[in-house]
Amino acid sequence: MPVADAEVPVLIVGGGPVGLTARALLERWGVRALLVEKHAELSPFPRARLVNVRSMEIYRQLGLAATITAGAFAPEYGRIRFRDTLQDRDFATAAMVGINAPVPESPVTGVVTSQDRLEPALRAAADAPLRFGAELIGLAEEAEEAEGIVAVLADHRSGQETRVRARYVLAADGANSTVRQQLGIGTTGPGAMAGFTTVVFDADLSRWCADQPAGVYFTPHGVFAPLYPEGGWAWFAPTPEDAAHADWAGLVARALGPGTEVRAEVLRVQHWTMNAIVAEHFRHGRVLLAGDAAHAIPITGGLGMNTGIADVHNLCWKLAGVLHGWAGTDLLDTYETERQPVAHRTLRQAVANTHLMMEVQSRRREQLRTGGTASSVRIELPWSEQYFAQLGLVLGAAYRSAAVLADAGAPPEPAGTGVGTGTNYVPSTEPGHRMPHLWLARSRSTLDAVGERFTLLTPDPPSWGQRTATAPWPLRIEPLPGEHAGSCDLGPDGALLVRPDGHVGARWCSRPPGDSTTVLHQALSTITRSGPGR
Incomplete structure (x- = not known):
């Protein structure tokens, strides 16, 4: 067994919102943690766009809600608009429930904000050490009686390897999780659904959007999203075949609509794969998976990051109890029991979101090709209410595990129940x-x-x-x-x-x-x- 250079109760692998939230939660519970992230700094890409009402409840408890809201869009941006091009009028619109206005079921309101605006606030929320540019390259679990696991880290700046001994490892290292792969944990679900490209650009689009704000504008030629209250845009579209030679400014201009004089100043381009998987196990001995490492959720509906935040909210108090001695190690088994059904239910909903979004876009492209207009052809959107009114899924998750005492005389519920439906929350x-x-x-x-x-x-x-x-x-x-x-x-x-x-x-x-x-x-x-x- 290699000798460790340092020891820590919890090693967090992954410096995205889920790992950073876990770091803040553990510090609140008096648990020392070290967070390591293979990249040299926080990601400059906007990525996730929505902090839902349940996540904001968690951040309210951490004292972060006001800071996050201050850097986010105004509530009226909590809306989705459907247009033929960004220049055209809406042919449909839907509110993001719990985002564009308060709901009586919660003391907070969710917000539209970009992940690169959220992460600095989360980083500042705790004093626990961070090591960016340190990649986990190996894990070696000690004998059970030794009560530890040794992680081997490669420092990208110095080229040196170090070893950290931890009581537990919390893996929040993304959909292509190194930790999950090293442990040989399989996944279920559709897998890779499609390849997409995000183009971050600057342009003045206020003439089409200022009077009708939205967090997302769906068009048959891609999705447009404002990035920050002070400016900036992103365009999401399927990755073209010859992406290496694509004229991204030209593609954005064509997606904006014919005759536009706006020229997009392209700042960054990122290709990514929309994955849809759930890990077969969320716990492997002293290693626990959270966020995208445990479940990669398609982005449609803004469910992925928020599901990961709820994961660590469920897990961190349990880790604290075990480490402080007032909980048994069996309590950690209830993490998978409680959160895995939520992940499967959320995945099903997000996959349905994605298929229906693509269907609407494809149907509308075909109507436009044959001369239809939004005013002459009715656009059916049966999914807008179902998939953007998500309080049942967000607030209605109910756990069935050994960490819950059912009411005396209550009949046992079938396996897989206890997770709210998409729209209804009671x-x-x-x-x-x-x-x-x-x-x-x-x-x-x-x-x-x-x-x-x-x-x-x-x-x-x-x-x-x-x-x-x-x-x-x-x-x-x-x-x-x-x-x-x-x-x-x-x-x-x-x-x-x-x-x-x-x-x-x-x-x-x-x-x-x-x-x-x-x-x-x-x-x-x-x-x-x-x-x-x-």
Whole structure:
């Protein structure tokens, strides 16, 4: 076994939004982490375009929501517009629900912003060390009793190799994950769906867009997206056959529409493959996959990055519990149990998004070829409402695992249930569901009361013991205003035990018989897979 040059509780591989969010979450939980990224700096490409309402709830807990919103587009850009060319009028439009206006189900609003605008804010959110230009080239797991894994890193600047010993490795190194490949973890799903090119350019397109803002403009000849409030554009289109000799400025001009006098100043061009896969396993011993390493989601609908952010929100409190000693290692198994069904459901929806988007574009190109116009030919878009009103998928995911105590007498649910549908979200306090947003006080939500610990929400704190000793588990008892008890399916002395990730771990509709300390100890030890009550 190679000798390590450094030791750290958690090694994060990958410096994109998912890895950077994990770094901030672990620091909040008092866990030292080292993040390594093979590239020398943060990516200058815009890539992901949407921070949805659930991700913004997580960033609100981290104190980042205001910073992210300040650098993002105004809410009216939370809309998709469909046009024959950017110069033409809309033939259809759809709002991004939870983005273009507040929704009553959340204390926050999602935003349209580019990934290269988001990542610096995430990098500044924690003090944990970062090593850019350091590529993981090997992993060697120690014997179980040694409680560690050694990662071999190659420094691209110096050419030297170093070894880092970690208790756990969190792999967030992208769709072509080196870690996943080294461990031999297979994938399921359609795989590579198509090759695309992103062209980043400068041009004054305000005459067609200023009065009708949108985060995305779909046309039969590609997708246009404004990049930053102060300017800049991207054009996404299938990669042409002779990409090496393409006239990108000319292609953008033709996509803008005939007769345009606008000349695009091309700044960057990136070719990429739209992948659609889910890893067969999210955990391999002391290595855990997250983000695109665990599931590569097509970009249509803006689900990929946000699903990865939810991954690490689920995982990091569990890692902290194991490392701090108040959770058993079996708790980490519930990460895959809970998040893999969400990944499969999200993948199915995103693949459907993509096929339907391509179908609409292809159908419209054919109509234009045969002389049709938007005013003379009806354009059917049955998918706009279904695939851009996603609160059911975003807020409705419900977990079924050993880290959730089902209500007494509740029938077991079939495998694969517990993940919300695309459009419909019905708030629920049933164990496994995200705790609904309710105002506890002015500007303070139930979601603000969770995150740093387990939280017991109850209309009657005295009956549960305001000073209940629950060591070693971190727990806070939070008064729930009596007017919310009914909507939470609680009696006047009932309670909800909410996990640090905001999902309900247990529910007592009324106070159970016996000592409250014993009841809570049993619930916490069962959920965390450790302790005397397990």
